[in-house]
Amino acid sequence: MPNSALSAASLDLLICxxxxxxxxxxxxxxxxxxxxxxxxxxxxKPNSISRTWAFLIAxxxxxxxxxxxxxxxxxxxxxxxxDTIMSGVIYLWxxxxxxxxLLIFFASITVPALKIISLMYLCLSVQxxxxxxxxxxxxxxxxxxxxxxxxxxxxFVVAILVALVxxxxxxxxxxxxxxxxxxxxxVLTMFAAQTFEPRLIWDNLDKKHA
Amino acid sequence: MxxxxxxxxxxxxxxxxxxxxxxxxxxxxxxxxIVAALxxxxxxxxxxxxxxxxxxxxxxxxxxxxxxKTKIKFKEVEVGMVKSxxxxxxxxxxxxxxxxxxxxxxxxxxxxxxxxxxxxxxGGTVSGLGTLxxxxxxxxxxxxxxxxxxxxxxxxxxxxxxTDVPGRQFILHxxxxxxxxxxxxxxxxxxxxxxxxxxxxxxxxxxxxxKIFINAPYDQxxxxxxxxxxxxxxxxxxxxxxxxVNTEGLVSIxxxxxxxxxxxxxxxxxxxxxxxxxxxxxxxTEALKHKESVYTDFVAVFxxxxxxxxxxxxxxxxxxxxxxxxxxxxxxxxxKMEFSIPVxxxxxxxxxxxxxxxGAHGGRIIAPAEAKKFWQAMTDRGLRAQLRTGNFVTGxxxxxxxxxxxxxKVKIDFxxxxxxxxxxxxxxxxxxxxxxxxxxxxxxIASDLQKVPFGExxxxxxxxxxxxxxxxxxxxxxxxxxxRDALIDLRKSLDSANQVLSERAPLQQDARQAMRxxxxxxxALRVLADYLERHPEAxxxxxxxxxx
Numbered sequence: 078m079p080n081s082a083l084s085a086a087s088l089d090l091l092i093c094x095x096x097x098x099x100x101x102x103x104x105x106x107x108x109x110x111x112x113x114x115x116x117x118x119x120x121x122k123p124n125s126i127s128r129t130w131a132f133l134i135a136x137x138x139x140x141x142x143x144x145x146x147x148x149x150x151x152x153x154x155x156x157x158x159x160d161t162i163m164s165g166v167i168y169l170w171x172x173x174x175x176x177x178x179l180l181i182f183f184a185s186i187t188v189p190a191l192k193i194i195s196l197m198y199l200c201l202s203v204q205x206x207x208x209x210x211x212x213x214x215x216x217x218x219x220x221x222x223x224x225x226x227x228x229x230x231x232x233f234v235v236a237i238l239v240a241l242v243x244x245x246x247x248x249x250x251x252x253x254x255x256x257x258x259x260x261x262x263x264v265l266t267m268f269a270a271q272t273f274e275p276r277l278i279w280d281n282l283d284k285k286h287a
Numbered sequence: 288m289x290x291x292x293x294x295x296x297x298x299x300x301x302x303x304x305x306x307x308x309x310x311x312x313x314x315x316x317x318x319x320x321i322v323a324a325l326x327x328x329x330x331x332x333x334x335x336x337x338x339x340x341x342x343x344x345x346x347x348x349x350x351x352x353x354x355x356k357t358k359i360k361f362k363e364v365e366v367g368m369v370k371s372x373x374x375x376x377x378x379x380x381x382x383x384x385x386x387x388x389x390x391x392x393x394x395x396x397x398x399x400x401x402x403x404x405x406x407x408x409x410g411g412t413v414s415g416l417g418t419l420x421x422x423x424x425x426x427x428x429x430x431x432x433x434x435x436x437x438x439x440x441x442x443x444x445x446x447x448x449x450t451d452v453p454g455r456q457f458i459l460h461x462x463x464x465x466x467x468x469x470x471x472x473x474x475x476x477x478x479x480x481x482x483x484x485x486x487x488x489x490x491x492x493x494x495x496x497x498k499i500f501i502n503a504p505y506d507q508x509x510x511x512x513x514x515x516x517x518x519x520x521x522x523x524x525x526x527x528x529x530x531x532v533n534t535e536g537l538v539s540i541x542x543x544x545x546x547x548x549x550x551x552x553x554x555x556x557x558x559x560x561x562x563x564x565x566x567x568x569x570x571x572t573e574a575l576k577h578k579e580s581v582y583t584d585f586v587a588v589f590x591x592x593x594x595x596x597x598x599x600x601x602x603x604x605x606x607x608x609x610x611x612x613x614x615x616x617x618x619x620x621x622x623k624m625e626f627s628i629p630v631x632x633x634x635x636x637x638x639x640x641x642x643x644x645x646g647a648h649g650g651r652i653i654a655p656a657e658a659k660k661f662w663q664a665m666t667d668r669g670l671r672a673q674l675r676t677g678n679f680v681t682g683x684x685x686x687x688x689x690x691x692x693x694x695x696k697v698k699i700d701f702x703x704x705x706x707x708x709x710x711x712x713x714x715x716x717x718x719x720x721x722x723x724x725x726x727x728x729x730x731x732i733a734s735d736l737q738k739v740p741f742g743e744x745x746x747x748x749x750x751x752x753x754x755x756x757x758x759x760x761x762x763x764x765x766x767x768x769x770x771r772d773a774l775i776d777l778r779k780s781l782d783s784a785n786q787v788l789s790e791r792a793p794l795q796q797d798a799r800q801a802m803r804x805x806x807x808x809x810x811a812l813r814v815l816a817d818y819l820e821r822h823p824e825a826x827x828x829x830x831x832x833x834x835x
Contacts, residue, residue: 091303100303109303118303124314131316135323142330158356254330265319272316 086280091118125274129200132269136193139261144186146255149235153248161255162186162231185231185259188224192266195221199273206281218275225267232260339367339387344401344425346441349381351403351423359385359401361427366391369425383441385425395437398430398450402442414445444469447484453503456484457559459515459545461567464495466519466543473499474518474546477536480505483545497567499545512553515567516574519543524572525681533571548575582610582633583658584705587672587686588618589628591712595684596674602632603675604688610634612686630672631705632686659701662708669694671711 085092091100093111100118102109109118122128147159160168162185169178195217201207202214235256242250346352349372359367367387375382387395404426406415418424425441428449447470448454461467464486473481481501489496501509518539524531534540545567549556568574593615602610614631636658662670669692677683688708697709712720787794819825 090300099300101300102303103305108306110306112301112303115304117306124316127314128316131314131320135320138320138323138327142327146330164355261323265323 084276084279086120091120093118121276121280122272122274125272125277126200126204128272129196129269132265132272133193133196133200136189136262136265136269139258139265140189140193141258143189143255143258143262146258147253148231148255148259149238150251150253151248152251159253161253162259181231184228188228189259189262189266192221192224192228192270196266196269196273199278203277203281208282211278211282214278215275218270218273218278221266222270225263225270228263228266229260232256232263337389339389340392340395340437341370341384341386342367342395342437342439344383344385344439344441345375345380346383346403347380347443349383351405351418352381352383352425353422356422357383357424359387359425359427360404361391361394361429366427367425383425391427394429395435396430397432397434397436399432399436399439400428400430400442400446400450401439402426402445404445407445447482448500452500454481454501455503455506455509455559455561456498456500457509458562458564459497459499459567460489460564461495461497461517462569464497465517467497467517467545468543471519471543471545472538473501474536474539474544475501475505475508475548477546478505479538480508497545507558508549509547509559509563510549510553510556511559511563512556513547513549513559513565514574515545515547515565516571517543517567517569518546518571524570529678531572546571550575581637582635584613584631584633585610585672585708586629586631586703586705587708587710589630589672589674589710590625591628591674593628593630593674593684595676595682596630596686597683600683600685601677602634602686602688604639607638609638609688630686659699662701662706663699666697666699666709668692670708672708673711674713676713 089102089104091102091109091111092098093100093114093116095116096111096114098111098113100109100112102118102120108123110116111118144162147161148165150157150159152158162181166178166182166186169175169181199214199218202209235250235252238250239252242248351357352369352372354369354371357369358365359369365388367385369383369385371384373382373384374380402425403423404415404418405423406413406419408414426445428446429451431450448456467483467486469483469485471483472479473483481499484498484500486495486497488494499515518534520540520543521532521534524533536544538544539546548571596612596615598612598614600612601608602612610633612630612632616629616631618627618629619625620627669690670688671691671694673687673689674684675687677685691711694709694711699709700707786792789795818830822831825831
């Protein structure tokens with residue numbers, strides 16, 4: 078297991094993301110500009126952990142209204158009805174559409190929650206300089222980043238229904254405030270995943286060895 | 288693991304340009320969670336502030352109630368939602384817990400009513416058809432109380448009259464409910480002006496109390512003297528005055544109804560207060576009967592059958608109903624070993640008012656002292672009570688007060704209460720008596736006849752007949768020839784007289800001629816008189832010749 082490896086940082090080298098120029102930097106300096114194109118250079122993403130935390134906390138806050146507020150208001154000839162994500166899942170489950178219910182349950186409730194928990198764990202493990210199974214943690218990060226784009230499933234469904242079902246008096250579907258909150262959760266977790274610096278997982282390892 | 292090889296020195300690498308580190312203590316990225324927290328907090332506060340009261344409503348069944356689906360609507364506007372439906376602890380009812388909107392808070396008071404709106408047909412109307420498709424909902428009728436309340440007992444039937452409808456509620460007491468029901472219409476001059484709100488059996492079980500609601504502006508026609516009666520169906524009465532059919536209209540025939548009316552003399556009274564209590568009469572006739580407050584009770588003891596007489600039967604005085612029979616009793620006098628029927632009746636002295644006479648000749652007979660004198664005087668004049676047949680088909684009887692000057696004198700005992708009025712047997716009974724007397728007399732005659740010695744009489748008669756026969760024979764033999772001669776003579780003289788009087792007889796001819804002459808003379812005389820009238824001078828000058 079390559080616990081300790083030669084890293085660009087340990088050699089005080091920086092690469093420019095824009096022009097690919099490899100530059101040398103004085104030890105101790107974390108921020109610089111590319112000598113060739115002037116792009117902002119950094120050894121590690123600046124303030125990665127605190128930024129990730131900021132996005133995560135915002136996501137957690139948004140997660141509550143996303144599940145409590147209705148995501149869809151269905152109005153028909155015989156009265157109107159508003160559904161939250163959970164009530165929709167329960168409705169699908171009781172009406173027998175188990176696969177669909179499970180799909181929505183995972184995509185809309187479990188996945189955002191797991192994403193937030195995973196990122197929280199990653200942040201904490203980095204902050205407490207954990208050396209526990211760095212490879213698995215790196216894999217976890219890749220999964221979180223990958224899954225992010227699929228979490229918008231609910232939003233798409235609501236968006237399509239709202240656009241399609243508009244028969245004025247007979248039946249209308251309107252998006253609820255919950256959808257906005259849910260979309261916020263998804264976007265914020267995606268940002269959180271992006272601002273997280275996975276290289277920090279390995280840095281601790283290097284420092285210990287060093 | 289091998290020791291990490293040192294990388295080759297790369298002297299040609301350019302030095303990155305150092306950037307002065309920005310020393311911001313708070314990073315901009317933290318604005319995001321702060322904004323999120325603010326928005327979330329605002330949402331939470333808003334939700335808490337907007338949260339209305341939670342109430343529980345107890346129903347007998349949960350028919351049509353669904354947690355999370357059944358809405359609470361006031362005037363068809365959604366004001367809440369049923370959150371859960373559970374059993375009560377004793378399993379006798381269901382408890383629906385509902386969240387209401389914030390705006391409803393001040394109206395959820397003591398007398399607010401809840402009921403489940405379902406399709407129903409009652410009182411001739413169909414309601415709640417919309418719930419056939421949209422599902423049942425809970426209806427609300429907002430109360431007027433100031434006291435707050437959070438646990439309610441749902442009504443099984445929707446309230447007939449919502450609280451905010453203008454009008455007044457009145458209370459009626461009836462003997463029986465009849466065919467009435469909540470929602471049954473109330474009529475005023477055949478116009479539907481209200482409805483029965485509810486009914487309940489009195490606690491003592493002796494009657495029924497009905498609550499009715501009269502819509503404005505018709506409630507002003509109800510005053511404390513208004514009479515209410517049950518106008519259900521067809522009211523057919525058969526009494527001493529014949530057959531009467533009364534109905535308030537087709538609706539009341541089908542589903543029943545209550546009608547009311549105020550007598551013209553009471554019309555000036557102010558409208559009745561809400562919740563005034565009234566009596567519900569059985570029918571119109573009874574309701575509109577003049578309610579006299581002044582009356583005198585009497586008793587008339589009859590010694591004959593009162594079949595056909597009933598309480599309520601009229602007491603008639605010269606064809607005017609001045610009272611009514613209140614009760615019929617039986618009486619046995621052990622001393623005399625005699626049965627009798629005391630009939631209690633009531634007379635309304637106000638009905639015998641001398642309207643057009645004033646002073647000593649007018650007024651009413653109501654003062655008790657005066658009344659005694661009056662009744663004794665009347666009795667002395669022969670005032671008696673008598674049973675008479677009012678309707679020969681049905682055999683209805685009524686009590687008639689009439690004067691029988693030949694009736695034996697009676698002294699009224701005013702110490703007795705009610706005052707006894709002497710009676711006289713009815714006409715029919717008198718007739719029966721007369722017939723009985725007649726029959727007795729006939730029987731007597733018959734028995735007298737039987738005592739006559741018909742045998743002797745027959746012998747005498749025969750002898751008499753014989754002697755008579757002899758007389759006849761003699762007459763035949765002696766008198767007849769002479770009589771014949773006399774007759775012949777008479778005929779001869781008559782014949783001659785006939786000849787003298789015949790037309791051709793000379794006497795006749797002469798007489799006729801004489802008459803004719805006389806007529807001519809009279810004519811001449813008239814001509815002369817005529818002429819003299821025109822020419823009076825002719826008396827002196829003589830008649831002038833006609834000019835040619």
